[in-house]
Amino acid sequence: xxxxxxxxxxxxxxxxxxxxxxxLKTTLFITVFAVxxxxxxxxxxxxxxxxxxxxxxxLIPDLICRLYLTVIRGTPVVVQLLIIYFVIFGSxxxxxxxxxxxxxxxxxxxxxxxxxxxxxxxVDIGQLEAGRSLGLxxxxxxxxxxxxQAVKNVLPALCNECIVLLKETxxxxxxxxxDLTRGGDIIRSITFAPFLPLLAVALIYLIVVVVLTKLVGxxxxxxxxxxxx
Amino acid sequence: xxxxxxxxxxxxxxxxxxxxxxxxxxxxxxxxxxxSGSGKSTFLRCLNLMERPTAGKIFFDGQxxxxxxxxxxxxxxxxxxxxxxxxNLFPHLTIQKNITLAPVKLGIMTQGEADKKASExxxxxxxxxxxxxYPAQLSGGQKQRIAIARALAMNPxxxxxxxxxxxxxxxxxxxxxxxMKQLADDGMTMIVVTHEMGFAKEVASxxxxxxxxxxxxxxxxxxxxxxxxxxxxxxxxxxxL
Numbered sequence: 130x131x132x133x134x135x136x137x138x139x140x141x142x143x144x145x146x147x148x149x150x151x152x153l154k155t156t157l158f159i160t161v162f163a164v165x166x167x168x169x170x171x172x173x174x175x176x177x178x179x180x181x182x183x184x185x186x187x188l189i190p191d192l193i194c195r196l197y198l199t200v201i202r203g204t205p206v207v208v209q210l211l212i213i214y215f216v217i218f219g220s221x222x223x224x225x226x227x228x229x230x231x232x233x234x235x236x237x238x239x240x241x242x243x244x245x246x247x248x249x250x251x252v253d254i255g256q257l258e259a260g261r262s263l264g265l266x267x268x269x270x271x272x273x274x275x276x277x278q279a280v281k282n283v284l285p286a287l288c289n290e291c292i293v294l295l296k297e298t299x300x301x302x303x304x305x306x307x308d309l310t311r312g313g314d315i316i317r318s319i320t321f322a323p324f325l326p327l328l329a330v331a332l333i334y335l336i337v338v339v340v341l342t343k344l345v346g347x348x349x350x351x352x353x354x355x356x357x358x
Numbered sequence: 359x360x361x362x363x364x365x366x367x368x369x370x371x372x373x374x375x376x377x378x379x380x381x382x383x384x385x386x387x388x389x390x391x392x393x394s395g396s397g398k399s400t401f402l403r404c405l406n407l408m409e410r411p412t413a414g415k416i417f418f419d420g421q422x423x424x425x426x427x428x429x430x431x432x433x434x435x436x437x438x439x440x441x442x443x444x445x446n447l448f449p450h451l452t453i454q455k456n457i458t459l460a461p462v463k464l465g466i467m468t469q470g471e472a473d474k475k476a477s478e479x480x481x482x483x484x485x486x487x488x489x490x491x492y493p494a495q496l497s498g499g500q501k502q503r504i505a506i507a508r509a510l511a512m513n514p515x516x517x518x519x520x521x522x523x524x525x526x527x528x529x530x531x532x533x534x535x536x537x538m539k540q541l542a543d544d545g546m547t548m549i550v551v552t553h554e555m556g557f558a559k560e561v562a563s564x565x566x567x568x569x570x571x572x573x574x575x576x577x578x579x580x581x582x583x584x585x586x587x588x589x590x591x592x593x594x595x596x597x598x599l
Contacts, residue, residue, distance in 0.1 A: 258408060259446035259505075263460035263512060264436030266429070273463060277450050 139325045145316050149326075152312025153333055159229045159308065160295045166234025167294065168287075171241025174198070176271070178242070179249040183257070184267065194242070201239035207300045209236055214304040229301045237294045244290060248283035249275060281352060288345040292338055299334070309333060359384045359516065359547060360405060365414035367400055367571075374400045376571040377414070382516075387548045389558040389579075392568035393594060398551045401568065402518050405549065406438045407431050419515075436464065439509030443521040445501040447493040453480070453504055454489040457511045472511070479507040483537055499530030503537055510541075517541065519550040555599060559583055567591045 130138075140146040174194045181191035201209065210232040218228055252275050260270030302311035313330035317323045360382040367375040374397045382388055390398045403409045405416065407423060416424045423434050448456050457479060458472035467475065480486045483503040493501055502522055509517060519538065523531045535557050542548055542561050552558065558565050558579055565582040567575045567590075575588040583599075586592050 253444075253446070255442060255444055255446040256448065259440075259442065259448070260460075261432075262406060262408065262435055262438075262440035262442075263509070264432050264464055265460055266432050269463055273459060274448055278448075281450065 135322060135325055139316055139320050139322060140329070143319075145319065148307070148312035148315050149309065149329060149333065150312075152307055152309035153337075155226065155307060156295070156298050156301075156309040157337075159226060159233060159298045159301060159306075160291070162230040163233035163237055163294060163298070164291050166230060167237030167241050167290075170235065170238030171245055174238065174242035175245035175249060178246050180267075182250070183254075198239050198242060201236055202243075206233070206236050206297055207303055210300065210303055225304055225306050228304060229298065229306055233294060233298055233301075236297070237290060240290055240293075241287065244283050244286045245279065248279035248286075251282055252278045284352065285345055285349045288341070288348065292341050292345075295337065295341070296334060359386075359419060360549075361415075361417040362405075363415045363417070365401070365404060365416065366412050367397075367404060367409060368412045374571050375404070375411075378571075378573055380566070380573060380576075382547065382549060384515075384547055385545055385563075387542045387561050387563045388550070388566060389562035389564075390549070390551045390566045390568055391553065391555070391558060391594075396568045397571040398568045399520050402520050402549060402551050405518060406435050406440055408440070436460075436466075436512055437515045439506075439512060439514035439517040441502070441505050441509055441517065441519045441522045443524050445493075445498075445505045445525075447501055447505055447508070449493050451492075452489065453485075453491050453493070453496075456493070456504060457508045460508075461511050466512070475511055476507075479510055482510075482540075483507045484533075497530060498526045499533045502526065502530075502534045506534075506537060506541070516547040516549065519548065519552065521551050521553070523552065523554060553598070555583070567594065569594070 140149075174197065177187050177190045177194050181187045210229065213232045213235075214225070214228045256274050256278065257270055260274045261267070265273070298308060299310040301308040302314065305311075307315070310330055313326040316326040320326070360380075362378055362380040365375055365378040365380075366373070378401060390401065392398045400409055404411050407416075411424060414424070415422055418434060418438075421434075423431065426434065447453075448459070451459065454473065454476050457476040458467075458469065461467040461472045461475070462469050477486065477489060480489060483506060485500055485503060485507075488496065488500065488504070493504070496504065506517075506522075522538070523534050526534065531554070535554060538548070538550070538557070539561055550557070550562075560579075562579045564576055565579050566573050567582070567586075567588065569590050575582065575586065575591045583595065586595055
């Protein structure tokens with residue numbers, strides 16, 4: 130079978146390319162909302178943890194955060210996905226995509242938390258002291274002085290976390306979500322030719338990741354230019 | 359204005375301040391000198407409760423600030439300006455924003471009023487054209503003058519200086535000391551931790567010598583430098599003068 134014939138058979142015939150297109154849509158949907166959930170969770174945990182580390186307040190929330198970080202970072206994301214789908218939401222009627230968003234969001238939140246906490250701790254303690262010495266309270270100092278600097282420091286790392294998450298969603302097929310990876314799988318199961326569908330899947334991931342990486346690179350250079358002014 | 363009674367501070371097992379008593383009157387310019395590790399910076403930082411004392415009381419205008427809750431401490435700090443060794447300007451904000459952030463966010467001034475105050479202060483510290491600049495574009499001396507302007511924007515009743523010239527290149531020390539002198543002449547109550555003996559002699563109304571967490575001698579600068587009594591002070595002065 131010639132290459133053009135295989136391409137036709139794998140992607141054109143029966144509109145099979147739609148498995149990939151719909152899969153990519155699902156993958157991007159899960160990634161975007163999981164990133165949003167992960168950011169919210171991550172910032173919350175990072176602020177609680179750095180507040181505890183610097184002021185010794187919020188001991189109980191800090192303990193809960195540490196438990197969260199240990200469990201999430203200590204277990205594979207597939208296992209977390211399966212537990213959330215089959216155990217936590219086992220007896221509830223719920224959209225599988227939503228389950229995936231929750232699972233990947235909660236997972237990503239742990240990594241975001243450690244990135245952001247690192248960013249907060251990297252801001253010189255003198256910044257906090259200067260804010261407090263002017264009479265601003267801890268919250269005002271964090272919002273207006275520490276966080277803008279912390280976020281700027283970790284923005285590239287946060288973007289990279291998004292890219293990692295995009296690739297991690299490829300295990301969504303474990304709970305029968307038709308994401309990009311599974312789209313390729315479905316084609317393979319129809320045509321019994323693994324090479325082209327998997328190659329196409331890999332290529333699509335690669336293109337999306339390369340584009341995002343380029344954007345992060347531009348962002349990084351912009352931020353660096355800002356520092357030199 | 360400030361009364362310190364039996365102030366002690368421990369960091370874990372090391373005692374940094376031992377049972378200090380001191381009084382600072384309105385309008386006084388108190389200069390604190392002493393070897394490094396003597397506790398002078400910690401003493402200064404206790405006055406606005408950047409460090410919480412382990413024991414003792416501090417009164418500010420008759421109010422026992424060591425007994426206050428966090429919220430009320432913030433209000434006290436609004437009345438005490440502080441200048442740091444490493445300036446601690448906010449690098450992500452313009453000079454103008456550095457100066458106006460606190461009075462605006464604390465609801466003391468509108469942005470318009472604060473901007474006016476900022477340009478007035480920038481003129482006063484001799485940097486009227488730097489409003490739109492960022493801290494990274496300034497020299498050390500300029501940064502410290504801006505830090506002083508930032509503290510002054512809150513209209514403080516007292517200014518605390520924590521080694522304000524120690525991180526500066528030698529040729530920039532003069533401009534900062536000049537500004538501090540000007541501030542002193544305007545009647546500001548000032549407490550200054552420094553190694554600048556010339557400033558102490560010229561500007562101080564009283565000089566304190568600290569060593570090992572205690573105030574060992576205090577006197578008007580003429581007697582303090584001309585006729586020191588404490589043997590450790592004599593030794594210290596013989597080394598630095």
